[in-house]
Amino acid sequence: MSMEVPLDRAPITERFGEAIDDLGFAHGVHSFAAPPEMIVELSRFLKEHPALRFNFLSDICGVDHYPEMPRFEAVYHLYSLPNKWRVRIKCRLGDPPRVPSVIAVWRTANWHEREAWDMYGIRFDGHPDLRRIYMWEGFEGFPQRKDFPLRGYKDKLNPFGAEGPPPTQPDLATKNIP
Amino acid sequence: MTEVTELSRPEGEALDTREVLLNLGPQHPSTHGVLRLVLELEGEYVKRVDPHIGYLHRGTEKLAESFTYTQIFPLTDRLDYLCPPSNNLAFALAVEKLLGIEAPIRAQYIRVMMAELARISGHLLITGALPLDLGAMTALLYAMREREMIMDLLEMISGARMHTSFCRVGGVREDLPDGFVPKIREFCDIFPNRIRDYERLVENNRVFLNRTQGIGVISAEDGIDLGLSGPNLRASGVDWDIRRDEPYEIYDRLDFNVITRNEGDCYARWQCRVEEMRESIRIIEQCFDQMPEGPFQIDMPTIAFPVDKDKVHCSMEALIQHFDLSAYGFKVPKGEVYSAIESPKGELGFYIISDGSEKPFRMKVRAPSFVNLQGLFVASNAQYLADMIAVLGSFDPVMGEVDK
Numbered sequence: 001m002s003m004e005v006p007l008d009r010a011p012i013t014e015r016f017g018e019a020i021d022d023l024g025f026a027h028g029v030h031s032f033a034a035p036p037e038m039i040v041e042l043s044r045f046l047k048e049h050p051a052l053r054f055n056f057l058s059d060i061c062g063v064d065h066y067p068e069m070p071r072f073e074a075v076y077h078l079y080s081l082p083n084k085w086r087v088r089i090k091c092r093l094g095d096p097p098r099v100p101s102v103i104a105v106w107r108t109a110n111w112h113e114r115e116a117w118d119m120y121g122i123r124f125d126g127h128p129d130l131r132r133i134y135m136w137e138g139f140e141g142f143p144q145r146k147d148f149p150l151r152g153y154k155d156k157l158n159p160f161g162a163e164g165p166p167p168t169q170p171d172l173a174t175k176n177i178p
Numbered sequence: 179m180t181e182v183t184e185l186s187r188p189e190g191e192a193l194d195t196r197e198v199l200l201n202l203g204p205q206h207p208s209t210h211g212v213l214r215l216v217l218e219l220e221g222e223y224v225k226r227v228d229p230h231i232g233y234l235h236r237g238t239e240k241l242a243e244s245f246t247y248t249q250i251f252p253l254t255d256r257l258d259y260l261c262p263p264s265n266n267l268a269f270a271l272a273v274e275k276l277l278g279i280e281a282p283i284r285a286q287y288i289r290v291m292m293a294e295l296a297r298i299s300g301h302l303l304i305t306g307a308l309p310l311d312l313g314a315m316t317a318l319l320y321a322m323r324e325r326e327m328i329m330d331l332l333e334m335i336s337g338a339r340m341h342t343s344f345c346r347v348g349g350v351r352e353d354l355p356d357g358f359v360p361k362i363r364e365f366c367d368i369f370p371n372r373i374r375d376y377e378r379l380v381e382n383n384r385v386f387l388n389r390t391q392g393i394g395v396i397s398a399e400d401g402i403d404l405g406l407s408g409p410n411l412r413a414s415g416v417d418w419d420i421r422r423d424e425p426y427e428i429y430d431r432l433d434f435n436v437i438t439r440n441e442g443d444c445y446a447r448w449q450c451r452v453e454e455m456r457e458s459i460r461i462i463e464q465c466f467d468q469m470p471e472g473p474f475q476i477d478m479p480t481i482a483f484p485v486d487k488d489k490v491h492c493s494m495e496a497l498i499q500h501f502d503l504s505a506y507g508f509k510v511p512k513g514e515v516y517s518a519i520e521s522p523k524g525e526l527g528f529y530i531i532s533d534g535s536e537k538p539f540r541m542k543v544r545a546p547s548f549v550n551l552q553g554l555f556v557a558s559n560a561q562y563l564a565d566m567i568a569v570l571g572s573f574d575p576v577m578g579e580v581d582k
Contacts, residue, residue: 088516
């Protein structure tokens with residue numbers, strides 16, 4: 001992807017300084033690493049700064065780096081419609097993973113965050129409706145985690161699943177937490 | 179029997195009203211698949227909509243982590259099952275970026291041509307299905323007739339009508355068959371007149387117009403905020419097309435218009451799609467005017483099968499190469515890439531994290547229909563229940579892609 005005018009990083013580094021890491025430019029996307037507690041502030045800044053205007057949230061993606069620590073990651077892909085720039089924000093999360101919701105910045109974050117919760121169990125604090133989106137209510141575990149077997153766990157409906165009970169994490173796992 | 183009149187009601191007591199929850203789907207022809215909408219109604223007005231998805235969830239992303247890169251192509255076919263060549267293209271481009279390679283020019287033309295054929299076939303379905311949802315059946319029958327011609331063309335190229343899986347990393351599977359060019363030229367000659375026919379079927383149809391114009395309006399700000407893309411966003415007046423703004427493959431050599439409408443209603447979304455089919459025909463014609471002769475696949479033994487397949491039977495090296503690629507796949511350097519294309523439904527992005535092995539560590543699909551469906555939250559606000567059908571149809575969600 002060609003970019004006519006490269007992204008001007010000056011406002012970002014000026015505002016946040018050492019708090020976020022610049023991971024450089026690769027394959028048409030500029031990457032930054034940010035700590036989870038800064039994600040809302042950074043998002044709002046990127047969206048509202050007159051020279052940046054990242055008004056379009058393309059995607060939020062959960063990643064499980066098991067057995068690496070910290071284990072989880074939330075990856076945000078932003079696009080600036082006026083400037084045609086793409087930016088990626090990477091946010092490493094511990095276990096259990098928690099990160100503030102960016103739904104107040106972009107409404108489209110709603111379903112992306114629900115999906116990351118459903119598949120990886122990433123809690124988005126401040127999300128008004130954090131329910132499972134693909135799996136059914138009452139499903140146990142988070143299927144896209146690396147320690148979840150590809151065929152699921154064996155039960156009455158799934159005779160070809162892996163042996164062993166699903167991992168229960170009573171503090172967070174299965175309930176639909178509002 | 180006592181007669182109920184205005185006078186018989188006790189003094190001062192209001193009519194007892196309450197909200198009704200209505201379940202629309204998952205088996206309902208107008209949901210275009212298996213989508214369940216829980217609607218909160220006040221009288222005949224929709225107050226709130228809660229889409230329940232996941233009935234078609236196959237875990238494409240999880241499956242992809244255990245497949246080699248070549249094996250993932252058939253999985254991508256089944257995302258937006260109305261236009262598989264676009265999905266193949268999006269995935270191939272993402273992997274090629276990680277590998278730092280580019281397909282030969284001829285292959286790029288073939289891919290673009292197929293993606294545009296797919297765009298027409300996807301748009302044709304909704305061109306006919308939206309009037310069908312609103313009671314005008316004729317348009318769908320004619321649209322299907324033309325869609326059949328595209329299916330035949332895709333079958334000629336790849337042998338499959340729906341799930342073509344024709345792209346490969348570094349090119350396409352085969353060259354175009356003999357006798358293909360006259361066939362597609364014939365299609366390009368016929369089709370623009372047929373588009374006019376569809377328009378004539380509905381543009382003077384007062385029922386269709388009354389039920390789509392001014393219904394389900396989304397403003398440009400709302401559209402961007404909700405992450406809509408593709409024709410759904412362009413119908414709200416946002417002039418954004420990835421084909422033009424971040425040109426991939428050979429789109430920068432082609433001349434086409436980006437269709438926008440300002441109304442943001444169901445009719446505008448429908449019109450955008452019809453107009454886009456005209457542009458796609460122009461793109462296909464240009465592809466054939468410009469397409470050079472040359473290889474259809476990159477000449478890189480570590481990534482692509484031997485170009486001359488007969489060699490596999492008489493050359494040891496070619497046999498080993500073929501076996502190696504089939505059995506183990508190829509390694510992709512460590513790194514991550516997000517690559518987006520303009521699929522018929524909008525921004526189709528693949529985010530791939532590679533750990534240096536033959537299989538992706540993580541593959542995330544940014545499915546346009548999944549995000550577009552969130553437009554319902556705004557578009558369904560204070561609409562009549564009957565208009566929900568038009569609103570839903572006008573977003574053109576494909577459940578294969580919504581549920582992944």
